[in-house]
Amino acid sequence: MSGHEENEYTDSFVGALELVWGDGFLSPGGKEEIALFLEGLDISGKEVLDVGCGIGGCDVVLARDFGAAHVHGIDIEQPLLQRCVERAEREGLSDRLSYEKVNPGPFPLPDESFDVVFSKDAMIHIEDKHALFADVFRVLRPGGVFLASDWMRRDEEPPGPETQHWLDIVGLTFGMHSPPVYIDALEAAGFVDCSTLDRNEFLIRVLRADYSLITGEGREELIDRTGEEAQHFTDVWLAALRAAEVGELRPGHLRAFKP
Numbered sequence: 001m002s003g004h005e006e007n008e009y010t011d012s013f014v015g016a017l018e019l020v021w022g023d024g025f026l027s028p029g030g031k032e033e034i035a036l037f038l039e040g041l042d043i044s045g046k047e048v049l050d051v052g053c054g055i056g057g058c059d060v061v062l063a064r065d066f067g068a069a070h071v072h073g074i075d076i077e078q079p080l081l082q083r084c085v086e087r088a089e090r091e092g093l094s095d096r097l098s099y100e101k102v103n104p105g106p107f108p109l110p111d112e113s114f115d116v117v118f119s120k121d122a123m124i125h126i127e128d129k130h131a132l133f134a135d136v137f138r139v140l141r142p143g144g145v146f147l148a149s150d151w152m153r154r155d156e157e158p159p160g161p162e163t164q165h166w167l168d169i170v171g172l173t174f175g176m177h178s179p180p181v182y183i184d185a186l187e188a189a190g191f192v193d194c195s196t197l198d199r200n201e202f203l204i205r206v207l208r209a210d211y212s213l214i215t216g217e218g219r220e221e222l223i224d225r226t227g228e229e230a231q232h233f234t235d236v237w238l239a240a241l242r243a244a245e246v247g248e249l250r251p252g253h254l255r256a257f258k259p
C-alpha cells in the first residue's frame, strides 16, 4: 500500500475544507451523510476503527450520536491527530476516542480487534485496494462490518481532460479506482454481501453549493483562512465540480460483511 504522503493536508487546506464542510470534517455531508451509510445498522456498544480519521469530526458523531462504545482513529498525518485529541477533550469523549499515527501500509493492529471498520473519503489515498481490504478483513472480528464512503472513478480508463485537470492541481496523492475494483478487492479478501451506492449527484450538489459560497459570501473567510492560496482552492473546487459533472468522479458508499 502506498500513495498519500505526510503533510498533504496543510493548515490552510484544512481551514478551507472546514469552511465548506463544517467544523471537524475534511469530507462532505457531516452527520447526515454518516447516518446514510450506517442506515439499518446499529453500531451502539461496538468497537470501531476509523481509517483516515482526519481531524476527528466523524469520530465524535460515531460515539456521541450513534453510540459507538469506542472509536480508534488512525491517520498518517500527526498534526491532524493532535486536532482529534483536542476535539475529543472538548467534547468530553476522551475515554471513548483514541488516536494513533500510522505509516501507510498494513495496520499495526491485532487480528480480529474491531466490530466495525469505518472510513470516510480516505481510502482514495491508498492505491492497492486488494492489500487494504485484506487488512480491513484481518482486523475485523467474525460477524463484523466494513462501512465506508470513498471518492471513486467511473471506470479504469485514462481520465478525461476535466478529471485530469483536477488531479493535476488538487495537490493530493490519489490511488483512485472504480466500484468494480473495490467489489473485487472486498470479495477477494473474504467479505460477503458487498455493495456500493453511487453518490455522484450528491457530490455535484455539494460542490456547486461550496463553489458559490467560496466565490460569494464566504470569500473573505476563505481568504482569512488560506491567504494567497484562496484562488488556488477556488480553482480546485471548480475542477472537482467539472470532474463530477462529466460523471468521472463518482463518490460512493461501500458496505461489506465478514462472515
Ligand SMILES: C[S@@+](CC[C@H](N)C(=O)[O-])C[C@H]1O[C@@H](n2cnc3c(N)ncnc32)[C@H](O)[C@@H]1O
Binding pocket: 004, 009, 024, 025, 026, 027, 051, 052, 053, 054, 055, 056, 057, 058, 074, 075, 076, 077, 080, 102, 103, 104, 105, 119, 120, 121, 122, 123, 125, 126
Ligand atoms: C479527505 S480526508 C478525510 C478525513 C476524515 N475521514 C473526514 O471525513 O473528515 C482523508 C484522510 O486520510 C488520511 N490518509 C491518507 N492516507 C492514509 C493511510 N494510508 N492510512 C491512514 N490514513 C490515511 C489523510 O491524512 C486524511 O486525514
